Amino acid sequence: MAVWSPTSYGNPPHLNPLRIFLLETEEISVKIVLLFLTKGGVSKIRIQRCGFIVFLFLFVGAPEGSTGSRSLLLATTTSTQDSGLLDVLIPIFEKKTGYFVKTIAVGSGQAIVMGQKGEVDVLLVHAPEAEKRFIEEGYGVHRRRILYNDYGIVGPFEDPAKIKGMKLATEAFKKIAFVKALFLSRGDHSGTHLKEREIWKAVGVNPEGEKWYQQTGLGMGQTLSVTHEKGGYTLSDRATYLALRKNLRLNLLVEGDPFLLNIYHVIEVNPAKWSKVNAKGARAFTDFLVSKEVQDLIKTFGVDRFGSPLFFPASGKKEEGFGK
Amino acid sequence: MDLILEGMKKAFWLLFTFDPEVLSILLLSLRVSATATLISLLIGITSGVAIALYRFRGRAMVVSLINTGMGLPPVVVGLFVTIFLWRNGPLGFLGILYTPMAMIIAQALIATPIVMGITLAAIQHLPEKLRLQILALGATRLQMVWLLIKEAKLPLLAAVMAGFGGVISEVGASMMVGGNIKGYTRVLTTATVMETSRGNFDMAIALGIILLLFAYFINLILTHIQQREGLR
Numbered sequence: 001m002a003v004w005s006p007t008s009y010g011n012p013p014h015l016n017p018l019r020i021f022l023l024e025t026e027e028i029s030v031k032i033v034l035l036f037l038t039k040g041g042v043s044k045i046r047i048q049r050c051g052f053i054v055f056l057f058l059f060v061g062a063p064e065g066s067t068g069s070r071s072l073l074l075a076t077t078t079s080t081q082d083s084g085l086l087d088v089l090i091p092i093f094e095k096k097t098g099y100f101v102k103t104i105a106v107g108s109g110q111a112i113v114m115g116q117k118g119e120v121d122v123l124l125v126h127a128p129e130a131e132k133r134f135i136e137e138g139y140g141v142h143r144r145r146i147l148y149n150d151y152g153i154v155g156p157f158e159d160p161a162k163i164k165g166m167k168l169a170t171e172a173f174k175k176i177a178f179v180k181a182l183f184l185s186r187g188d189h190s191g192t193h194l195k196e197r198e199i200w201k202a203v204g205v206n207p208e209g210e211k212w213y214q215q216t217g218l219g220m221g222q223t224l225s226v227t228h229e230k231g232g233y234t235l236s237d238r239a240t241y242l243a244l245r246k247n248l249r250l251n252l253l254v255e256g257d258p259f260l261l262n263i264y265h266v267i268e269v270n271p272a273k274w275s276k277v278n279a280k281g282a283r284a285f286t287d288f289l290v291s292k293e294v295q296d297l298i299k300t301f302g303v304d305r306f307g308s309p310l311f312f313p314a315s316g317k318k319e320e321g322f323g324k
Numbered sequence: 325m326d327l328i329l330e331g332m333k334k335a336f337w338l339l340f341t342f343d344p345e346v347l348s349i350l351l352l353s354l355r356v357s358a359t360a361t362l363i364s365l366l367i368g369i370t371s372g373v374a375i376a377l378y379r380f381r382g383r384a385m386v387v388s389l390i391n392t393g394m395g396l397p398p399v400v401v402g403l404f405v406t407i408f409l410w411r412n413g414p415l416g417f418l419g420i421l422y423t424p425m426a427m428i429i430a431q432a433l434i435a436t437p438i439v440m441g442i443t444l445a446a447i448q449h450l451p452e453k454l455r456l457q458i459l460a461l462g463a464t465r466l467q468m469v470w471l472l473i474k475e476a477k478l479p480l481l482a483a484v485m486a487g488f489g490g491v492i493s494e495v496g497a498s499m500m501v502g503g504n505i506k507g508y509t510r511v512l513t514t515a516t517v518m519e520t521s522r523g524n525f526d527m528a529i530a531l532g533i534i535l536l537l538f539a540y541f542i543n544l545i546l547t548h549i550q551q552r553e554g555l556r
Contacts, residue, residue: 082522102505103506119412222521244523247523
């Protein structure tokens with residue numbers, strides 16, 4: 001009945017009897033509507049009406065499901081999607097293994113909560129403290145380091161707080177708080193937001209509720225846009241900043257502090273805790289990410305568009321070895 | 325300003341070159357929203373007519389509930405549908421979260437109260453005597469209902485347009501229950517949000533323009549049918 005299907009992904013999707021029933025119900029209900037519409041038709045306008053119905057009919061098909069064992073739910077951060085990295089990696093993985101990956105791009109905080117509820121199979125996140133807790137509490141297994149880049153403090157060209165070139169993120173934050181320069185926080189429990197809170201904690205300043213401290217509640221890209229519009233400071237991961245730089249009047253002012261390392265880990269959701277988790281698929285995906293092929297791809301990703309890589313491969317490396 | 329012009333240029337370029345990705349996004353938007361609208365018509369018109377014709381206790385409350393439902397926020401619908409469809413949620417065994425099917429369900433829930441409310445108003449607006457006359461001429465109940473629906477054709481087509489317009493332009497629920505998965509549940513609105521957050525404003529504007537053109541085109545067809553039959 002469907003004249004068009006989005007794309008065929010490897011193996012035919014697994015259909016359970018209930019879903020077939022649902023799809024059939026949908027088809028039948030559509031048919032009843034059409035019958036109803038045509039039956040009462042007056043011959044004069046019948047042709048028009050039929051044309052309209054055929055038009056609708058063309059696009060009404062039972063949508064095919066694919067949540068069987070061949071599909072894999074990946075919860076990840078917005079930075080891996082917004083930078084376009086996953087658009088490169090996932091098709092390769094799908095072609096190789098036949099899995100269909102459903103990527104849900106949310107903040108690391110939300111991704112971890114989805115993992116705790118067993119709603120996803122695998123996480124690709126960057127919130128080390130929260131990740132460790134996730135593993136300790138038994139929600140996840142097999143946490144592996146995949147890639148890293150770093151955060152930087154970005155701000156307007158004028159730099160009212162004069163933080164340009166500072167070596168330590170804590171010093172820069174202290175200065176921003178001291179001169180009460182506008183600071184935009186993600187405020188969405190994402191990895192970046194957690195990192196930012198960590199820095200404030202290290203500084204010993206609680207910016208919550210201060211006038212110069214505003215929370216956007218948006219993703220990194222949109223927060224950068226707001227920061228640009230308002231001429232404030234914010235903490236951003238390098239990938240998103242580089243990807244959006246062309247639209248922004250913002251400079252990267254503080255970088256290179258080891259405290260600002262941004263490490264992404266992949267975690268498989270514990271199948272012993274949640275029986276519906278696709279453990280085999282999750283393992284295949286994590287194995288794929290640490291493979292040499294992917295690690296080499298990460299090294300060169302973004303160089304053509306931004307002049308420098310957005311991420312660095314981190315599989316098997318020690319944290320101390322990071323940095324440029 | 326340049327950006328808008330760039331976006332317009334891009335929109336036409338994407339349309340005329342039949343860009344496969346944009347085309348698939350456009351077709352999925354149409355498929356999901358058209359199916360959702362059809363389902364909402366089935367439920368909305370039948371129950372709307374029933375509520376319009378019958379008097380029962382608590383009717384005022386039901387009607388006011390429907391009228392409130394006409395402004396149902398898509399994000400709230402999305403949230404509830406997501407919670408119900410979670411793997412470990414009450415309807416998790418269906419396994420349809422993050423599929424076009426889930427989007428159709430959410431959108432149908434958004435459109436149904438709109439269709440129901442307009443149907444209710446349209447049928448109630450018909451003169452009471454018409455109903456009596458139809459029955460007096462020997463029509464069965466079903467025939468009477470059919471004649472009433474035909475009589476209220478104009479506002480009912482408006483209900484179709486309102487319902488379809490409501491779901492094709494909705495982003496909150498589609499994002500939540502569909503997940504904006506590339507090549508699978510990415511529709512025009514969710515793609516626009518994503519391109520905006522990626523900083524590809526020209527692409528976002530282009531998608532927005534395509535959405536507007538497309539909504540206009542659908543409404544043009546519906547208006548054509550409505551006005552033709554209305555003047556007869």
